[in-house]
Every structure is written in structure tokens, then in C-alpha cells.
Amino acid sequence: MINKIVQTMADAMAGIKDGSVVLLGGFGAVGQPNALIDGLIEQGAKDLTVACNNAGVGHVGLARLMELGRVRKIICSFPRSSDPVVFETLYRAGKIELEIVPQGTLAERMRAAGAGVPAFFTATGVGTKMAVGKEHREIDGRTYILEPALKGDVGLVEAWEADRWGNLTYKQAGRNFNPIVAMASALTIVQSQHIRELGEINPDHVVTPGIFVDRVLHVPYGDPSGF
Amino acid sequence: MSESAATAFKPFSRQQMAQRAAADIPEGWYVNLGIGIPTLIADYVPMDREVIFHSENGVLGMGPAPEKDKIEPWLINAGKQYVTLRAGGSFCHHADSFAMIRGGHLDLCVLGAFQVADNGDIANWATSENDTAPAVGGAMDLAAGAKRLWVLMEHTTKDGTPKLVTRCTYPLTAPAAVKRVYTNLATIDVTERGFVVLGMAPGLSFEDLQARTEAKLHLPA
Numbered sequence: 430m431i432n433k434i435v436q437t438m439a440d441a442m443a444g445i446k447d448g449s450v451v452l453l454g455g456f457g458a459v460g461q462p463n464a465l466i467d468g469l470i471e472q473g474a475k476d477l478t479v480a481c482n483n484a485g486v487g488h489v490g491l492a493r494l495m496e497l498g499r500v501r502k503i504i505c506s507f508p509r510s511s512d513p514v515v516f517e518t519l520y521r522a523g524k525i526e527l528e529i530v531p532q533g534t535l536a537e538r539m540r541a542a543g544a545g546v547p548a549f550f551t552a553t554g555v556g557t558k559m560a561v562g563k564e565h566r567e568i569d570g571r572t573y574i575l576e577p578a579l580k581g582d583v584g585l586v587e588a589w590e591a592d593r594w595g596n597l598t599y600k601q602a603g604r605n606f607n608p609i610v611a612m613a614s615a616l617t618i619v620q621s622q623h624i625r626e627l628g629e630i631n632p633d634h635v636v637t638p639g640i641f642v643d644r645v646l647h648v649p650y651g652d653p654s655g656f
Numbered sequence: 657m658s659e660s661a662a663t664a665f666k667p668f669s670r671q672q673m674a675q676r677a678a679a680d681i682p683e684g685w686y687v688n689l690g691i692g693i694p695t696l697i698a699d700y701v702p703m704d705r706e707v708i709f710h711s712e713n714g715v716l717g718m719g720p721a722p723e724k725d726k727i728e729p730w731l732i733n734a735g736k737q738y739v740t741l742r743a744g745g746s747f748c749h750h751a752d753s754f755a756m757i758r759g760g761h762l763d764l765c766v767l768g769a770f771q772v773a774d775n776g777d778i779a780n781w782a783t784s785e786n787d788t789a790p791a792v793g794g795a796m797d798l799a800a801g802a803k804r805l806w807v808l809m810e811h812t813t814k815d816g817t818p819k820l821v822t823r824c825t826y827p828l829t830a831p832a833a834v835k836r837v838y839t840n841l842a843t844i845d846v847t848e849r850g851f852v853v854l855g856m857a858p859g860l861s862f863e864d865l866q867a868r869t870e871a872k873l874h875l876p877a
Contacts, residue, residue, distance in 0.1 A: 456713040456750070457736040459729075507791045520789050529790055532712060533754030533797030540751035552800040553758060556831035559796065601730035601747055605713050608749040636749070652729035 433595040434624060434645045441465065441618050441646040442472035445583050449474060452539060452581035452614050453481035453491065454607030457510075458653040460599065462587040464620045465646070466490045469585070475499040480539075480579060482532060482606060484508035484516040495519055504579070506532035531559060536609055538579035543612025543641070548577045584614025588637070588645075591621035592628075595642025596635045603653070604636065611641040620648035665859030667840040673808055675700045676855075677766060677838045681707050685763035686756070688712070688798055690780075691735040694766040694808045710762060712794040714753040717745025734794065757794065758801040765802035767795060769809050769834075771824040774850035774871035776834045778807065779826035792829075799830035811839035811868055818870040820844070820851060841865055849874050 435441050442465075445451075451469070455461025470493055477500050484505050485492030492515040494500055503525060508516050519525040530538070531553045541549050550573035554560050564575040586607045589600040597619060599607055611617045624647045668676065670693050678700035681687060688710045689695050698720065701707045709718040712734040719740035722728065726740075733739045748756075756762060769780040778799055782790045799805055812818050820837065837844045842865055843854040852874045856865055866873050 457732060459713075459732055507793045508789050509791045513789075517789055527789065529792055531792050531796040532750075532794040533758050533801070536750040536754045537758070551758065553797045555800065557796060557828045559792075599747075599749075601728065601741075602711075602713050602715055602732055603730050604747055604749050606750045609751045654729065 432593045434593050438468040441644050442468045445472055445474045447474050448476045449582040450478045452584045452610040454586045454610045456482050456605040460587050460603035460605045460607055462585040462620050463490050464648040465585040465618055470494050476501050478502040480504035482506055483510055486510045487512045502526035504528040506530055506535050534576050538576055539609040539613040542578035542580040548575050550575055581614035584610040584617040586611050586619045588619050588621040590623045590625050590630055591619055591645045592625045592630055595639030596630055597637035598634055599636055608637045611637045617641055617643050619645045621645055622649050665857050667857050673838050677808055688762055688765045690767035692768040712753055714748045717742045754797055757797050762802040764804050765798040766806045766808055769807045770826050771819050771821050772807050772834050772837055773821050773824050776832040776846045777824045778829045778834050779824040780829045782827045795829050799833045804835045805833045806836045807834050808838045811841040821870040852876055
């Protein structure tokens with residue numbers, strides 16, 4: 430019997446290695462797998478590269494992981510937030526590397542990784558400093574730049590519902606990066622607000638099919654707050 | 657700039673700027689509004705004119721802000737403000753949301769800007785080549801991907817420096833992308849001739865407007 434549901438945070442985090450590339454779902458606080466990020470803090474892996482849209486708020490979650498010196502590099506589109514103090518302090522001190530990526534390119538780089546596409550051409554960033562050093566190609570009269578897929582060793586995802594095969598649904602704008610993080614990561618770990626019996630989730634409503642998911646932990650925390 | 661030549665005129669308020677842009681959006685368009693003044697445009701499109709607003713974080717068919725006691729904590733826009741969903745609205749993941757943008761499916765995007773050049777170049781994400789921690793978000797995707805890009809911004813900086821220029825000095829968001837600019841002083845199209853003035857704030861003369869603009873302005877042919 431396939432059962433991807435794990436009972437403890439330690440089981441969810443087992444085997445995450447130093448130096449891993451970690452992809453995070455979430456946009457602001459919505460759909461952000463906060464419990465799993467806390468689990469990663471507890472687990473201890475270091476020298477991490479973290480890819481997600483934002484670079485943490487206050488001193489909790491991702492910001493805490495960075496503050497503990499466990500993140501070598503962050504790949505994101507928007508390192509600002511209502512309180513980006515940890516990232517900005519580390520960045521000014523030269524203690525964290527930043528790769529800034531247009532938001533759509535970030536999303537597409539994850540999707541491409543999940544779909545076995547090693548790189549793709551896009552018009553986004555052409556003629557800007559994002560294009561410096563990148564391969565350019567003219568296709569049908571328009572110039573594009575080559576962007577590489579972004580594969581995760583580990584993906585942390587927040588879902589609304591999950592079953593033991595790892596089928597997932599999401600709630601409203603909580604979907605955001607989560608399905609593509611699940612696709613793009615070699616080890617996809619999910620925190621889910623609800624655990625359903627197999628067959629209970631309407632197959633037409635499954636957003637992430639279980640093939641993209643490795644572990645599911647039940648975390649019924651309620652509603653997101655704080656950006 | 658010569659203040660002595662200026663006659664009395666009344667600049668458009670931010671609400672009026674948004675109102676003017678809203679009046680030019682026809683029913684049926686799919687539209688993304690950038691953070692800041694462009695967000696106000698949605699307030700001036702009447703609900704019976706079906707314009708569908710898109711937000712980068714996977715929301716299509718976004719409605720106005722909720723009443724305080726009706727906030728849905730899972731429903732935010734790209735500016736991380738609480739919003740509502742209209743009947744017919746839908747959610748998608750980030751790659752699909754940006755496929756709408758990058759695949760040329762949006763009829764219009766309206767952004768704020770630091771500078772717009774008369775060849776349509778836009779600079780709206782960083783104010784120096786060595787910005788300490790630059791944040792681009794979805795601006796480059798929107799500028800390169802939407803069918804049309806309009807800009808809503810003040811005509812000059814607070815100290816009077818023109819923002820409509822011959823060449824952007826700030827890092828570009830996208831080259832040759834802007835089609836129209838709504839400012840507190842004028843509505844200006846970006847054409848092959850450069851900036852063409854479609855309308856001006858009441859009491860403002862063409863010469864006064866030119867004095868506040870670095871790039872050459874043209875009257876409609």
C-alpha cells in the first residue's frame with residue numbers, strides 16, 4: 430500500500446542534505462509552508478540555496494533560516510517585504526548571495542524543470558541587465574534570452590487537502606508557486622490542512638497529482654496572516 | 657523650467673488620472689494593474705462594463721477590496737492586499753498566471769514608472785545600476801508580455817525633474833514597450849514620431865507641458 434503520509438516532522442524532513450537547493454511555495458504569507466520551514470530549521474541542513482518569490486519577513490520562517498546562517502544563496506523576484514530586515518542586513522554584509530529573477534521567469538524555470546525542459550527562450554528581460562551574459566536568439570523577428578530550468582533537491586509545499594497517494598488541492602490564492610514547486614523538486618514535502626481518504630478528493634479537483642509528491646504531513650493551522 | 661511663463665492650471669489628481677485611464681478600457685479586455693496608482697483604475701470601471709482584472713499570484717476576475725468583516729485571508733492580490741473574486745473568477749498556479757502574461761493573452765497592463773522614454777523604453781524597478789537589493793517582481797514579464805503597456809505616473813519627480821525623457825537613465829524594465837502614458841498633466845501616446853499629446857490638464861498650455869518634459873512633444877497629426 431502506498432502511503433506518503435508521515436506522522437512526524439522529523440520523518441518529513443529526513444535526509445535533507447547540506448548544500449541542497451530548496452524550492453518554497455507561497456506568495457507573501459498565503460500558501461507558504463511555514464511549518465515545514467520551521468521543520469527545516471530544526472532539521473539542521475545548511476549551506477542551502479533557497480528559491481521562492483520573497484526573501485522572508487521579520488525574524489520567523491525563511492527569515493529565521495537565513496538569520497541562522499543556513500542559507501548561502503537566495504533566488505527570488507522580490508526580496509522586499511513589510512519587514513525584510515534579516516535579508517537586507519545579510520545582503521549588505523555580503524553574507525548571502527542574491528539571484529534576482531523576474532517572477533514569471535522564476536515560475537517558468539520551475540515548471541520547465543518539472544517538465545523535463547532544460548532551458549527555454551523568453552522575451553522577459555531582453556534589453557535589461559537581466560539579459561547580460563545570457564544567450565540571445567532571434568526567432569520570427571523577436572529577440573529572446575535563454576533561461577535555465579530550476580530544479581529543486583527539495584520542495585516545500587502547502588496544500589489545502591491531500592490523500593495518501595499525495596494528490597493535492599489548494600485554497601484560492603494559496604495555490605501560487607506550490608504546484609510548480611511540487612513538479613520541480615526531487616523530494617517534494619507537503620504540509621496539508623486536511624487529510625482525505627483515497628477517492629474522497631474529486632479527481633476533477635486534483636490540482637497536483639500524487640506523482641509529484643513524496644511526503645505529506647498533516648498541519649491544520651488555519652488561516653494565513655502577516656505578510 | 658520657467659514658472660513665470662506658466663499660467664494657472666490644475667493638475668489631475670491621482671483619482672482623476674485613474675479615472676481617465678479607466679474610461680479608455682473597453683468591455684472584454686483582460687487587464688493587469690500594477691501596484692500603486694494603477695490599482696486605483698479598477699475603482700473607476702463600472703461593474704456592468706465587464707473588464708477582467710488579473711493578478712500575478714494566480715487570480716483572474718479580481719473584484720474590489722472586501723468590507724472589513726468579509727475578508728477572506730486566502731485571497732490577496734500581487735500587492736498582498738485583500739481582494740475579492742467576481743462571479744466567473746478563477747484561480748491558477750504561478751506558471752499559468754505568467755503564461756497569461758508572457759503568452760500575450762492580456763490585452764493591457766498598466767504600470768507605474770520612474771521614467772519613460774519617447775521610444776517607449778520604461779524604467780520602473782531600480783533607481784541605480786547598483787541598487788542594494790533590487791526587486792523586480794513581475795514588472796519585466798508584464799512589460800514584455802502584455803499586448804499593450806500603459807503607464808500611470810506623475811509627470812515629474814517631486815523636485816520637478818522630468819520623467820518623460822529622451823533616454824532612460826535608470827535600469828530598463830523593457831525596451832520599446834510603452835504605448836501610452838497618463839500623467840497628472842497630460843495623456844500622451846508613444847508613437848513612431850515620439851510623444852504625441854492627446855490631452856492636457858485644464859489651463860495648461862502645450863508650451864508649459866513641454867517645459868516640464870525632457871523629450872520633444874508633438875501634437876496629433
